[in-house]
Amino acid sequence: MSDRLLADWRQHALTLETEVNKVVVGQQNPVRLITIAIFARGHVLLEGDVGVGKTTLLRAFTRGIGGGYQRIEGTIDLMPNDLVYHTYLGEDGKPHVSAGPLLMSGEDLSVFFFNEINRARPQVHSLLLRVMAERTLSAFNKEHVFPHMIVFADRNQVEKEETFEIPSAARDRFMMEIPIVVPNDDDIMSGLMFDTRFHNVDTLIDTVKPDVLKFDELNAFSGVIQESVEASKTLEKYALNLWKATRKPTDFGIKVTNVDMNRLVLAGASPRGMSMMLRAARVNAWLNERTAITPEDIHAVFHETVAHRLVFSPVYEMRRTEIAREMLSNIINAVAAP
C-alpha cells in the first residue's frame, strides 16, 4: 500500500513539475528543488536579479499546490502588525479591523509569499521567524495555527539600497535558498522576449493546472516519505563528514581562491540545517524512485540547503555567494563516500 501511495504521489509531483515548467521555462533545476522543498515541508528563499521570474515561479507553484495563498510586499515601512491585521474606516464611518494576509486564509493557508523580504525591517523578520518555525501566531487573544503553510520569499542580493540583511537566524529557518538566473539557451531567451504568452503573467499562471496536490495531505505524506526512504551507515558517515567540513574546512584541506581559510568560517551548517538537508535528500531519492539516500541525492540539494546557513567573517560577506559556492563544491570534491 505504501509503495503504491509513494508512486501515486510521485506521479502528482512530476505532474506539478511539468505544469510549472510549462510556464517558467529554462528553470528545471529550481523547479525540482522547490518541489523537493514542498514535499520536505521546508520554506524557500529565492535569490536572483530583478525580473528573472521568481514571482511567476512561486505563483505557478502556489496554483498547483492549492489551498490558501497570501502575498505581501516587503517595504521599508512595513510593520509586523501589517502582516496580522489592518484597520480602515468603513462605509458606516466607524473604524473596522480586518485580518491581514497571515490570518486571512486561516488554517487553509498553504503558501505565504513574501516578496522582496530584505526590504522589510528586522521587526518584520522577527515575526516571520516565529511563524516559520512554529507555524502559529498569537493575535486577538487567540492562537492561530497554520499547519500547512510554506513561506516562499525572494530577495534581490544585488540591490542594497534601503534593504535590511536577513540575519543568519532568519536565513536558517529557510530550508533552501535557490538562485534563479536567466537561462543561457538562446531559444529560451528569444521565446521569453517574443512569445506573447509570457507577456501577461496572470493569464500565464492561469494555464497551470490548479490543485495538482492536496495541500492538506502534504504534511502527512511528507512523513511517509521520510520514513520510507532509508539512510545507510555509510551515508550517515558521509553526511557527518560533510557537516564537519562546513564547520572546519581546513581539516579536510578545503581551499577557496584568495581566501584565508582560517578566518573564513565563523559558523558552519547548523544541526537544523543538516537535518533539513537530509529531509530534502530523502525527497530527492523518492522523486528518483530510490528507496534509500545516495550521495547523489545529497549533492542535488547540498548547495541550496547549506550555502545560506554558513556564517562568514564580515570581511568576506560581500563575496558570500561566490565563496559559498566554491567552498561547497570543493567540500563535495574532497569528501569521499565510502
Add this chain to the structure above:
Amino acid sequence: MKSLKKYWLAIITSPLFILSVASTYALEYEELPDIKPGIVSIQIQEPVRNVGYTVGDILTRNMTITIKKPYQLIDESLPIIGYERRYKGQLVGIDLSDLKHVKKEHSDDVTHTLSLSYQVFTNNLVAKHGSLPQEYLRIINTQTKEVVKYRIPSWDFAISPLSIYGAVKIESDMSGFRGPLLLDNSNLKQYLKVLLTVLALSLLGLLYILGKYTWLPRMGGPFAKSYRLIRRSPNTPQGLQQAITSMHQSLNTTAGMSVFGGNLNEFFEKKPSFKPIKTEIEQFFALSRQVFFEPNAKHDIGHEPIKWLARFCRRCRDCERGLIPDALDSKV
C-alpha cells in the same frame, strides 16, 4: 756405456763448435767485398727516443731494404735470434730477441721488410752508452755467383741505471724522466669508490621516491595497488566492501577529487583514457550503491562481484598505464 760417453763429449764440445762457427762468419764478412752503391737502398725507423733505456727494455728497429736484381739476399745471412754479441771479448749485453722478415718481389727488385727487436741485458751504476749493433747481410749476384756484403748501420743510445748511485736529494733532482712524485692515494680511491656507490644508491632511492615509489613511469599507480588488494580479498560481504572502497579510493586519487555516479562526465574529461570502460565504471557505481547505500538496488554484475571487480580493476590499471584495456571476459 760407450754411447753415454759420446753424449757427454757432444755436450762439452758444442759451445766450442758454436764459437768457432761464429768467428768463421765474422771472418767471412770481413773478407767479402762491399756491394756497389746503388744496388741496395734502405729506410730505417729507429726507436722514438735514444735515452732512458735500462735492463729488460726491448728496442725495435723497423727497416725496409730494397735490392735490385740480379742481386739477391741470402736469407741465411739474417741475424740469429739469441746470438750473444761480444766486443773485444766482452759480452755487449744487447741481444736480438725477435726478428720478423717479410719478402716482396717486384719486377726489378725485391723488398725486404725487417723488424729487429733487441733486448737490453746490461746496466750500470751510472748512465752508459749502448748501441744496437751493425748487422751484415750477404747478397749474391745470381748471374755471376759473386757474393758481396751489405752493412746495416748501428744505432747509439744511452742506458740508464735502475737507481742513482749514492745519496740523492730527490727534491733537487729535476730530471724530466723521473716524472712527478706521487703520493699514495689508494685509500682515497677506495674511499671515493665507496662514496660514489653511496651517491649512486642515494640517487636511485631519490629517483624511486620522486617517481612516486615506482621504478618505471605509470607503474605502481592507485589501481595497481587496488588490483593486488582485490585479488587477495575474500569472497565475503566484508571483503567486497573492502574491495569497493579500495576502488573508490583509486578513482578519487586518479581524478584528484571524489568521483560519484553523478560527476562521471567530469572524471572522463579529466581522464579520457578511462572512456573505453565507461560502461564498466557505471556498473561499478551501481554495485557500490547496492552494497553501501541501497540494498534493494539492482545491478547487472552477477553473483561473483569480487571476480568481476578484479577484472574491472585490471582494466582500470591498463587505462591508468595508458594501455588499451583487455577484454572484460578474459581470465583473471
